[in-house]
Structures are given as structure tokens and as C-alpha cells.
Amino acid sequence: MNFISAEVVVIGAGSAGLAAYRAARSHGKKVLLVESGPYGTTCARVGCMPSKLLIAAAEAAHMVGIASAFGVHATPVRIDGREVMARVRLERDRFVGFVLDSIDRMPDVDKLRGQACFVGPHRLQVDDHTVIDAGQIVIATGSHPQVPPVLQQLGDRLITSDQVFDWPDLPESIAVIGTGVIGLEIGQALHRLGVRVAFFGRSEQLAGIKDPLVQFAVQTTLGAELDLRLGVELLSATRDDEGVTVNWKRQDGAVQAEQFSLILAASGRKPALEHLALTESGLMLDEQGIPVFDSHTMQCGATHVFIAGDVTNERPLLHEAVDHGRIAGDNAGRYPDVQPSLRRAPLAIAFTDPQIAIVGGGFAATRSARCAIGEVSFADQGRSRVMLQNHGLLRVYGEYGTGRFLGAEMCGPRAEHLAHLMAWALQNEMTVPAMLEMPFYHPVVEEGLRTALRGLQDKLQEGLPDCNDELDHCADSTPGM
Numbered sequence: 040m041n042f043i044s045a046e047v048v049v050i051g052a053g054s055a056g057l058a059a060y061r062a063a064r065s066h067g068k069k070v071l072l073v074e075s076g077p078y079g080t081t082c083a084r085v086g087c088m089p090s091k092l093l094i095a096a097a098e099a100a101h102m103v104g105i106a107s108a109f110g111v112h113a114t115p116v117r118i119d120g121r122e123v124m125a126r127v128r129l130e131r132d133r134f135v136g137f138v139l140d141s142i143d144r145m146p147d148v149d150k151l152r153g154q155a156c157f158v159g160p161h162r163l164q165v166d167d168h169t170v171i172d173a174g175q176i177v178i179a180t181g182s183h184p185q186v187p188p189v190l191q192q193l194g195d196r197l198i199t200s201d202q203v204f205d206w207p208d209l210p211e212s213i214a215v216i217g218t219g220v221i222g223l224e225i226g227q228a229l230h231r232l233g234v235r236v237a238f239f240g241r242s243e244q245l246a247g248i249k250d251p252l253v254q255f256a257v258q259t260t261l262g263a264e265l266d267l268r269l270g271v272e273l274l275s276a277t278r279d280d281e282g283v284t285v286n287w288k289r290q291d292g293a294v295q296a297e298q299f300s301l302i303l304a305a306s307g308r309k310p311a312l313e314h315l316a317l318t319e320s321g322l323m324l325d326e327q328g329i330p331v332f333d334s335h336t337m338q339c340g341a342t343h344v345f346i347a348g349d350v351t352n353e354r355p356l357l358h359e360a361v362d363h364g365r366i367a368g369d370n371a372g373r374y375p376d377v378q379p380s381l382r383r384a385p386l387a388i389a390f391t392d393p394q395i396a397i398v399g400g401g402f403a404a405t406r407s408a409r410c411a412i413g414e415v416s417f418a419d420q421g422r423s424r425v426m427l428q429n430h431g432l433l434r435v436y437g438e439y440g441t442g443r444f445l446g447a448e449m450c451g452p453r454a455e456h457l458a459h460l461m462a463w464a465l466q467n468e469m470t471v472p473a474m475l476e477m478p479f480y481h482p483v484v485e486e487g488l489r490t491a492l493r494g495l496q497d498k499l500q501e502g503l504p505d506c507n508d509e510l511d512h513c514a515d516s517t518p519g520m
Contacts, residue, residue, distance in 0.1 A: 041169045045071035047371045048163060048173040050155045050315070052142065053080045054357055055348025056179035058364025059371065060149070063177070066372030071173075073165055075154040075314075078142050079135040081181055081349070082357045089131040089204035090224055094390050096123045097231035101392070104231075108427055118233045120209030127204055156316040161343070175343045175371035178330065179364060180315065182308040182349035187216065189273055190304055196278045199304050200225060209234055214285050214299040216273065218245050220389040222305030223261070227391050230265060237297070239287060243269040246395045247387065250402035250448040252414070256432035257450045260393055276302060310350045320344065327352065335379035337367035345371050354385060384466035385446075386458055393417075393431040394454035398461040399446025402436070409439040413471075413495025417451045420487040428452035435461070435471075435491045437499050442470040447491075453484040460488065471496045 047063040049056050052074035063070045082088060106113045142150070153166035163171045184199035191197075200221050211234065215226040218240035230236040245261065248254045261267065272288040282300045289295065310329055322330040322339050330339040330346050334353060337345045347363035349355040366380040389395040404410065414434045423429040431451030437444055447461050464474050471492055479489045 040167070042172075043071075043169060044172040045069050046174040047071070047177065047368075048073060048155075048171055048175075049177040049179055049368070049371075050163070051179035051181055051348070051350070052078055052150075053179060053181045053348060053360070054082055055181070055350075055360040055364035055367075056177070057138075057141070058361045059177040059179055059345075059347050059368030060145075060364075062365045062368025063175075063372035064149075064368075066369075068174075068372050070149060070372075071151055071171065072145070072149055073151045073153065073155045073163070073171075075152070079138050083134040083138050084131070085201040085204060087357055088134045089127055090200070090221075090228075091390060092127045092130050093123075093204070093228045093232075094224060096126070097228035098392070100233075101231045105427065118209075120232070121207060123232060124204075124206050124208060131204055154314050156314055157319040158316070159319060160321040175345065175374045177364075177367045177371050178315065178339075178344065178346045178350060179348045179367070180311040180350045182310050182352075182355060184304060185307045185309040186304045187273065187306055190216065190276055190302060193276060193278050193283060193302060196283045196300075197302050197304060203303070210300040211235065212282070212299045213237075213301045213303050214239060214283070214297075215303045215305055217304070217306035218242075218267070218269065219305065219307060220246050220387075220395075221307075222303065223389060223391050223395075225303065225305065227261070227265060235299075237266045237268060237299070239271055239273060239285070240267070240269045241272065245269075246389045246391070247397065248395065248401075248448055248450070250434050253402075253432050253434055253448045253450060256416075256430075257395060260430045260450060261391065308349065308355060310352050312350060333379075335366075335382060336370055336377050337363055338370060338377050343371075343374060354387075356387065358383070358386075384462045386462040388455050388458055390455070391450075393428065393450045393452055395450045396454040396458035397446075397448050398458050399436075399465045401446050401448045402434075404436050404445040408445060410436050410445060411439060411495055411498035412436055413491040413493070413498065415487045415491040415494070417484075417487055420484065420490075422482045422484045423452050423487070425482065426452065433457070433487060433491050435488075435495050437471045437495045439499060439502070442472055442496075442499050444469055444471055444474060451484075451487070457485060457488050460485065471499060 046068040047070045049059045049072050052072050060070055060072045103113050103116045155163045155165050158164045161173055213236055215222045215238045218238055226236050245257045248257055270290045274286040276283050276285050282298050283302050284298045286296045325331055332339045332346050337347055345367035347367040348360040370377045385399055387397045417423045417429050417431045433449035435447045444464050475492050479486055
């Protein structure tokens, strides 16, 4: 057994861990980065980037399929699954390579391979080869896919999002268990690439949307294309030589069964804490077994331990993981001078079609403030109709009295861009009138945002009651202003 010491130990070399390592090292500290799995980050290897590569292929197939609506008649679409997955793997490996290059440039003395666990508040053991005495510790162990117990005996017929992007070819059919962002993104992409896909959801909620009218728009729009089986109870799944037979109960009590080639477990991710032996850390844990921490300092209680990234189960998104890591590493590096740092306005985007986005607290913000709502349907929004992407709904929230913008929920075209505009406005604490003073070009999808903000401003100024029965007609569909 080797015995070593380090001023700061970072457990996990994902996006949060790498950010924490760099931040702590900037303070001149001796930092040790411990990793038990493959280098490359969840985002680059099995998350953000490979999923968008699959979605890009699906978008290409979809656009060819609808080209005739523009008077452009293409030859019948032929999708070569092996070629699709070859490009996904090739570009995925390129993104992973960038991360590996940065890790290769780190001093070898700063890296240690193996599974770390606590054997005392300041002491870690890595596998059976090394014991580390640590001044400060950053937990950045990430997360892993969560698999419902009913699916755990399916062997290689069960896959998670961590395995999809290593496929050599596309399957014939797949049952997607879960209707969150991961399941919807991957499932819709596979559907558009010719795979028979069915989605199974215990609730009727899609992609975390809480606003009932936006949720209805998501269900209506995606339901027109996808096989959504919502509000069902998964009873069993059995494998045989042909595939997997799924048995489920509908809301009316009827039991049904259907066979698929594979099952994709997409019911969320779980913080990777099980190997850390946190009972030896002396940390206070919440009901989920996650160390209690301050989200502005990432410090666990008043201790020398910090936490960052998906393992916090706070906002499991890349940009949040990087912010977590930077804050945690900074404070570990200058401990005990722990300081709060900027947390950005919450922003979440699903790259479905139409895209889905939540800005700020979303609909939940309406419950904690005296709030008015503005909305716009994209059905008649000018640029959206031009592109044949005129589906979805945007709802924006503002506070009576102050006029402060509180956030939004939406599904619609270019939601990734609209959501960024709104997140920037929210972080700058802009009022709705101030947002309307900003320039809006014509014709752009962003004019739909202006329509929704105008409706919101009218309600804030005049105290008009919200009307959830009708959608405002989009005035920005006209040829000019």
C-alpha cells in the first residue's frame, strides 16, 4: 500500500472534476485528480455531443421526408444505419479526443487511477493500492443511468444512453422507458431514422414541463408523430431469442403486451455515490444520501469537503457542472477562505422537434410570486410558417408591481436560441418593458417572443386576468411592421 498526501483531492475527472482541478491548481496547491472510469467526460462520450450527432442525422432524414411540402421532390429516403452510427462514433471519438488531449497534458504526478472511498474525514483509499491524506476534497463522481428493477434481468436486451452510441447499426425496434429529455431526444431521433419506437411513461408529463398549456402543446405536437403511451404502469419485461416482450397496464386497467428488439432505460440518472463510503466521511447526508451543501459555495456543511456536478442532483447539465467545479475548486484551493460565487439563471433545453425549454423557475415561478402570463402560439408566427416549423407554444411569466421577468416554458422552433435570450434577460434582472426595448429583426422567430412579452406587459400594466382558454393570435405573422 502506498501512502501519499495532497492539499486538494478531486474525485472524478468529468466536466466538474476537470474544472475543479484547474481552479484549485490556480491557487498554487498540490492537486490530485482520481478517476476510476474512462477519461472523456459524460458529455463528450455518452451525453450531449453523441446524442446531438444522432439527432443531426435524424433531422437530415426528416427534412428530406418533408421536402415535397416545399415543392422539392427528392428520391425516396434510404437510411443506412451502419453509416449513421459510423459517423456518430467517429465524431464522438473526436470530441472525446479533445478531452483526452487536455488530460494528457496534465502532470502524471497529478493523476491517479482507481476507485476512491472515504476511510476517514481527511483520508481516502484508492482501490487496494493507495491511501491519500487530503487537506480538502472535491466530490465530482458524476452520475449513471437509473434502471427500474423490473428491467434489470434483461441482459444485453436492455440498454441505457451510455451504450447507444457504440451501436454498429440501428435496431429494428425499441421500447423507450421514460419520457424525460434523454428518452425523448434519443427516441425521436431513432424514430426518424426508421426504427419502430414506442415510449412508455408512468406520468403524462413530458421533458419536465410543468405549465399545463405548454405540456398540452408538447403532448399534442410530439403525439402527432410519436407513439406515446403515457400514464401507464410497466408490469414486466421478458427476453427471448427474438427480443423483449413488454407488458404494461393502461390507465383504464387494460393489460397489453408487445415485443421489441431492445429496451432503452431512460428513466433518469442517479448520483454516483455508492462506492464512496460516505458514512466514513463525517458529512451530513440528505434523504437521498447526498451530502448537504451550499449551492453558492459548493461546500458540504462547514467542512473541508466540496461537491460538484451531476453527483449533486441539483441541475445535471454541462454548463452547471462546469460552474460547480469552478466554484468548488476555487474554494478548496483557498480554504478556509470560502466565498460564494455567481450562479447563473437556470436554463434547460431538450433538442427534440419542436425543441422544449425551461427558463428560470419556469411555471413554478408563478406559485411564489404574484404573476401574470403572456403567451404565443407558433401556428401563425411568420418565420415559423415559412420554415414549416409552425408548432408549439411559448408562455412567459412576469411579476405584478415590479414588472420583473420571471422565466418561461416553451416548445417550438429555435427554442434553444429563444431560451438563451430569455435566460440572459432573467440573469440581468430585466423587466418586461426593458426586454421590449431590445431590437427584434423581421422576419425572425424571435418576433414570437415579442408578441408574448407584449401580452404579458398588457396584463402587468392593466391588471387583466389571465385567460388560459385561448392562445393569443400572433400579430408578428404579417409581412411587415
